[in-house]
Amino acid sequence: MDYSQFGAMLPELIVLGIFLLVFLVDTFSGAAGKKILTPMTAVLTLLATVAIWIVPSCGEAVFGGMYVSDTATRAMKCILSVGFFLVVLQAHEWVESEVMAVRKGEFLELLLVTLFGMYLMISARHFLLFIIGLESASLPLAALVAFNKHKYESHEAAIKYILTAVFSSAILLMGLSFVYAFSGGSLYFNDIALSVTQGEMSGLLLVALAFVMAGLGFKLSLVPFHLWTADVYEGAPTSVTAYLSVLSKGAAAFAFFIIFVQCFGAVYSDAWEWMAYAVIIATITVGNLFAMRQKNMKRFMAFSSVSQAGYIVLGVMAGNGLGLTSMMFYIFVYVVSNLGAFAVISTIEDKTGKISMTDYNGLHVTNPWLSFAMTLAMFSLAGIPPFAGFFSKILIFTSVTSTGSMALYMLVLVALINTIISLYYYLLVVKAMWISADAPKVESFKSSRCMKVSLSLCVLGIVFFGLVSPIYDWLYNAVLTSFPNALAFVLQ
Amino acid sequence: MDLSILWYLVPSVIMFVCGVYGFITRKNMVAILISLELMLNSADLNFVIFNRFLFPGSMEGMxxxxxxxxxxxxxxxxAIAxxxxxxxxxGSTxxxxxxxxxx
Known part of the structure; x- marks a missing residue:
């Protein structure tokens, strides 16, 4: 066996290395070592982000094509590790608190394992590796959701999460067994793409596609597979909720794109275009309508993230390089906007225990900076120019219409109308903070230093990602290097 | 008698449907977990059946x-934890x- 192939797995090896280091420091060092655990993880992930991008990979496809490390996957991994860095900074205060004293290391280790799983999921070009990645990304998350040992809600959220996650994996595995049957006994994405030919539809293929879409839809919380989202987001510790809403969604969206466009691209218009079409419209609309009536900020963000997932999956409908680029850009912007909002929610929850939207009334009197950051995050999520969310929405709509299909224009129209609806509920939060005449319910407090750094980075991202075009160019070139024919439909 | 692939596939699918039914109707979490196991096992069974009957030359499904x-x-x-x-x-499941x- 040629061991140099492992060189191509550099991103995974780096995460594994950080994991081992955290594990060893956690096990063998005293109180002093435990103190540096979180800062160490944060700094190392930041270094890893840079390393993943600048160190050239030693080969495109290794292990017989099972694992691919090209520029597009590396760019996606960079986005994920930036998000990971922000989440670790935000979690710092909670991790350092009394209740977490002996379990600090476990928290970081589980987080790193999920990151490792997501990396595998993104790079996998064989369903076995993909399933292993998917499961190692979602199982530790269930343990993380249950991390508030003394709070009953945390356990209830965890059982809801694990049962739906296993249910979705079972459906996905069932679908894959059918894929295996018609693909000529191979689970390589390329072999499946070869055996799926244009216009040749069988009941088996349709069932397989529906099952695979359902299985992945659960991870992405697409409607009608979104029912776990609100409960899990509400019960989980806030840092874990933030992690769940951006990173696992981002990785699943990328995998969704690769699987549907690369494996099943040939039967796009015959089989899954209308499935995805219906799912996207339902996701965006239902997410918006349910978000309006939420009073709890975490449930509110849950439904907001359901609707955002619909926008992310729009990129899959485009199905070309442009779609992948805008999807990755959307995910990047979504990472900073959503983590910005969660930073404010979690810092207010940590300091005062308040989580309802009415608690935010008059927040600008006591905590002007937090209100300012929250407002920017809400504007970006709603897509108000000149913030990043506006540009990411424009780009994803442009990519969907780039194929010129009339049906997709209609889809963009529905998405546009929903953007206006979403403006209403995002502005409800802004109204509560700035306009509401009630006496402020949250007293003035100082956030911790890590939270400040994380929040400032998020705000910088929200303000500059849209205006600074090199970021989009960077993603576009990364996708172009991997898939040279950006406007052609199927990425082969 | 030569058993065709259907003799194996149909029980596997019945098992899957029983699992889905149990997942939806059962009220006890452990019972729900058992239903999930049924679903997962039927998917595994499917892989083995397809491998054995359609592609006996390779081992990928196994x-x-x-x-x-x-x-x-x-x-x-x-989940049990x-x-x-x-x-x-x-005090209840x-x-x-x-x-x-x-x-």
């Missing part, structure tokens, strides 16, 4: 099944009791 069984075991262990935690908190997170 290997996939081995990995899937290991993953299913991990899932069950985790969480169920035990819930039982300690509220009925889903009708775990309804604090609503609205």
């Amino acid at each position: 290997v996939f099944t081995l990995f899937a069984i290991a993953i299913a075991a991990a899932e069950t262990a985790l 969480i169920i035990i935690n819930i039982y300690r908190s509220i 009925e889903v009708t009791e775990t309804n604090k997170l609503k609205h």
Whole structure:
């Protein structure tokens, strides 16, 4: 066996290395070592982000094509590790608190394992590796959701999460067994793409596609597979909720794109275009309508993230390089906007225990900076120019219409109308903070230093990602290097 | 008598549907977990059947099944741990009791 192939797995090896280091420091060092655990993880992930991008990979496809490390996957991994860095900074205060004293290391280790799983999921070009990645990304998350040992809600959220996650994996595995049957006994994405030919539809293929879409839809919380989202987001510790809403969604969206466009691209218009079409419209609309009536900020963000997932999956409908680029850009912007909002929610929850939207009334009197950051995050999520969310929405709509299909224009129209609806509920939060005449319910407090750094980075991202075009160019070139024919439909 | 592939596939699909039915109707979390196991096992069975009948020359389905069984075991262990935690908190494993997170 040629061991140099492992060189191509550099991103995974780096995460594994950080994991081992955290594990060893956690096990063998005293109180002093435990103190540096979180800062160490944060700094190392930041270094890893840079390393993943600048160190050239030693080969495109290794292990017989099972694992691919090209520029597009590396760019996606960079986005994920930036998000990971922000989440670790935000979690710092909670991790350092009394209740977490002996379990600090476990928290970081589980987080790193999920990151490792997501990396595998993104790079996998064989369903076995993909399933292993998917499961190692979602199982530790269930343990993380249950991390508030003394709070009953945390356990209830965890059982809801694990049962739906296993249910979705079972459906996905069932679908894959059918894929295996018609693909000529191979689970390589390329072999499946070869055996799926244009216009040749069988009941088996349709069932397989529906099952695979359902299985992945659960991870992405697409409607009608979104029912776990609100409960899990509400019960989980806030840092874990933030992690769940951006990173696992981002990785699943990328995998969704690769699987549907690369494996099943040939039967796009015959089989899954209308499935995805219906799912996207339902996701965006239902997410918006349910978000309006939420009073709890975490449930509110849950439904907001359901609707955002619909926008992310729009990129899959485009199905070309442009779609992948805008999807990755959307995910990047979504990472900073959503983590910005969660930073404010979690810092207010940590300091005062308040989580309802009415608690935010008059927040600008006591905590002007937090209100300012929250407002920017809400504007970006709603897509108000000149913030990043506006540009990411424009780009994803442009990519969907780039194929010129009339049906997709209609889809963009529905998405546009929903953007206006979403403006209403995002502005409800802004109204509560700035306009509401009630006496402020949250007293003035100082956030911790890590939270400040994380929040400032998020705000910088929200303000500059849209205006600074090199970021989009960077993603576009990364996708172009991997898939040279950006406007052609199927990425082969 | 030569048994055709259907003799194996139909029981496997029946098992899957029973699993889905149990997942939806059962009220006890452990029973729900058992239903999930049924679903996972029927998917594994499918892989083995397809491998044995359609592609007897290769082993890909069998290997996939081995990995899937290991993953299913991990899932069950985790779910049981969480169920035990819930039982300690509220003294019950009925889903009708775990309804604090609503609205």
